[in-house]
Amino acid sequence: QKEVEQNSGPLSVPEGAIASLNCTYSDRGSQSFFWYRQYSGKSPELIMFIYSNGDKEDGRFTAQLNKASQYVSLLIRDSQPSDSATYLCAVNNAGKSTFGDGTTLTVKP
C-alpha cells in the first residue's frame, strides 16, 4: 500500500461543474496536508494547505481534512479550462512531505 493514494483518474468535468479530488494517507503522525497543481512541463505549485480537521476555503478551492479517516479532499467549484492539470496531494510529518501520484483533471469547455 502506498503512503499517499489518490484517485487514479483521469477526471473529466464540464466547465462550471465541481471537481472533487480525493486522497488517503497511511501515516497517522502526519501533521499538515497540501494540494499542489502541476501543469504539463512545469513544477508543482502550492494551491492550498490544511492542518486542522474540517474545511478550508480559498476562492473556488475548498480543502477538507478528516484525520480520523485519514482522508483529504480538494473541491474546485465553477471549474475552468485553466484548472486542467495534475493535482498532487502531499502529507507532511516533521518537515518531510510524501506525495501521491497525482490525479489528472481535464475541464472541458
Next chain:
Amino acid sequence: DAGVIQSPRHEVTEMGQEVTLRCKPISGHDYLFWYRQTMMRGLELLIYFNNNVPIDDSGMPEDRFSAKMPNASFSTLKIQPSEPRDSAVYFCASSLSDGGAHEQYFGPGTRLTVT
C-alpha cells in the same frame, strides 16, 4: 522574492559522464529537498537537508548519487557516472520551519536526458 532557482534547466549528457545539478533555495528557508519525477515513478524524494545538514538520504537510488549543501543558499546533486535510467526531471524545493505547515516551494526543475 526570486523563488527557488535551479540550473541548468536542461541537461543532455552521455552515459558515463558526471552531471551536477544546482539549487538556490528561497532566502531564509531552512529546509531543502531534492526530488526526481518520472512518468513511471511519480515524484520521489531523494534527500533533504535541514540547516545544511542531510537528514534523510534514504531515497537516493544508489552510490552514484550524492548531494551537498555547503551553505544555506546553495546545494548540488551530483550523478557520477550517469546512466540512461537517470533521465528524469529533478526538482529542488525549500520550506521554512516557523511552526507553520512546512509548505514547500518548488524550483522550475532540471530536465536531464542521459543518452
